[in-house]
Amino acid sequence: MTMPTRVYIARLAGLAVFDPNGDQVGRVRDAVARLRGTSRPPQVVGLVAEMPMRRQIFLSINRITSIDAEAVVLGSGTLNLRRFEKRANELLVLADLLDRRVLIESTGRAGVVVDVAMESNRSGEWSLSRVAVREQTGRLSRRGHLHQLEWDLVQGLIGVPETRGTANLLAVLADMRPADLANALQELPDTRRNEVAAALDDARLADVLGELPEHDQVEILAALGRERAADILEEMDPDDAADLLNELPLPEQDVLLDLMQPDEADPVRQLLKYKPGTAGSVMTSEPVILPPDATVAEALARIREPQLSPAVAAQIFVARAPMATPTGRYLGIVHFQRLLREPPAELLGAMVVNDLDPLQPTTPLPEITRRMAMYDLVAMPVVDANNRLVGAVTVDDVLDQSLPRDWRDRTGRAEGDPDG
Structure with a gap:
């Protein structure tokens, strides 16, 4: 090299x-x-x-x-x-300069920064030397000419920019995991962060919001406007949506829930009823649920679905119909390792494990943590008084609640930060 x-x-x-x-x-x-x-x-x-x-x-x-x-x-x-x-x-070159609207001195035309080059001189000093600027044509169907310009031939690179586009910065961030993208957003000025967040598609932004501190979630949601905010909440897992809505005043919660599709809003409303710090408040209401007459092949196909997190996909919860929570009578769990050892045509009802007492919606978080640690579990069922499955608490839910409240916050020092 x-x-x-x-x-x-x-x-x-x-x-x-x-x-x-x-x-x-x-x-x-x-x-x-x-x-x-x-x-x-x-x-x-x-x-x-x-x-x-x-x-x-x-x-x-x-x-x-x-x-x-x-x-x-x-x-x-x-x-x-x-x-x-x-x-x-x-200045941070990518965060501060990409997508900035500038003026090309030689043509007097406006353009957008798509990249910046650094160059070293004979003494080994590096400087920003050239700017790749795409000329703005004003035509939606045509891309402007790309100029490679010396730094001093571009006006508007330094100073507070006007509201600008996001395409080039999003291209740089495109391959990041949601947690890493959330981290990158926290490094941006608030206005720029909101612009980039608004430019993400609904599913991507929903994933990213779940990785941000609560105050950033609230600020981004407010900047989106209520209609778009409701769309994002629909894309979020119900437990994450409920956590976010809990940060808002009750009147604003009601407005956003009313804007959501009823079938998306109903599980969120249900989660909002539970007392904070209990199984009901931290559980997901959409674990993987199948009837006892489902086959191993059907179960494996279900847990292969890419939108499932590893913790949710690690087990199948078996219950009588209906399959949506609250289900019919809860029967037990089949872990994915067992699925890998059985013939594809085998029925789940023949391999159900129910030797551990399920959680109740009122079970407090310390008790959940103790039981999951004791039995090396990645998820536990939550049932109501009629033994109907209402959700599942996963290990990531427990970790999220057990860590300091501000552990995702990059703008301050979370408890236990060695630099704090």
């Missing part, structure tokens, strides 16, 4: 970062440039890398020994694990 003299920064996003021993330490998320008081282009001082547990750290440009299409490699030295915080005289 070699160190090129010019690198387009959007192409670095998501690349793995390796230390000299070949161990991966994170992935590139952005580049940091320092503004200079003269007409000189900003100096690139380093990259932002995201490590496990979503911690973003600063990598000095002087530590980087090679860059190619596959990876960024660091030289020897101690890695500073302090959480990255942008300074007042710095």
Whole structure:
């Protein structure tokens, strides 16, 4: 691998970062440039890398020994694990410049930034050198000409931008997992965060909202407008939608629930009735439920559905009809490992396990945690007084409730943060 003299920064996003021993330490998320008081282009001082547990750290440009299409490699030295915080005289190239509306000096026409290149001089100093700008044509059916321009031939790169598009930043973020995308959104200014969130499709935004702190969820939902907010709530898992609505005033909850489709709103309304900190308040009302006469083949097909989380797909809950919660009489569980060992035509009723008492909707969280830990479970059924299945508590539900309330918040210090 070699160190090129010019690198387009959007192409670095998501690349793995390796230390000299070949161990991966994170992935590139952005580049940091320092503004200079003269007409000189900003100096690139380093990259932002995201490590496990979503911690973003600063990598000095002087530590980087090679860059190619596959990876960024660091030289020897101690890695500073302090959480990255942008300074007042710095900009994040991708977050601050992509999709910015600018003016092309040579033509006097408006354009949109789609990428920015950094370039090194003979002394090894890196600066933002060229800007890829797509000219705006005003025609929806035609893409404007793409210009590769020197930094000083583009007007409007520095300063507070007007409301701008999101297509190029979304392209950079497209392959991120929902949790990582939520993390990236928290690094953006509030206005920019809301613009990017609004540009996501409903299903993608629903997944991302579930990974954001409550105050960010509320602010994004408010910025969307009520009709779009109701659409997003319909896409969310009922328990996540109920958690989000619990952060809103009761009148606003009622408005949004009334805007939702009745079959989507009803399970959310039911969850909102349960007391916080109980099984009813943290359970999902849509576990995998099948009748006892369903076959192993049918069960395996059901848990293969890609929208199911691993914790939900780890077991089948067996009950009498109806299959929607609250079901008929609850019969027991069949774990997916058992499904893998049985003939495809075998009936679930012949392999049901019911040797553990189900939870009640009023069971408190500490008791749920104790029982799941004791029996090494990833999910437990929740039944009502008539032994009807009303939902299931999964291990991710328990973790989410057991961690500090602000554990997803990147703007402050969660309890137990070693940097706090």
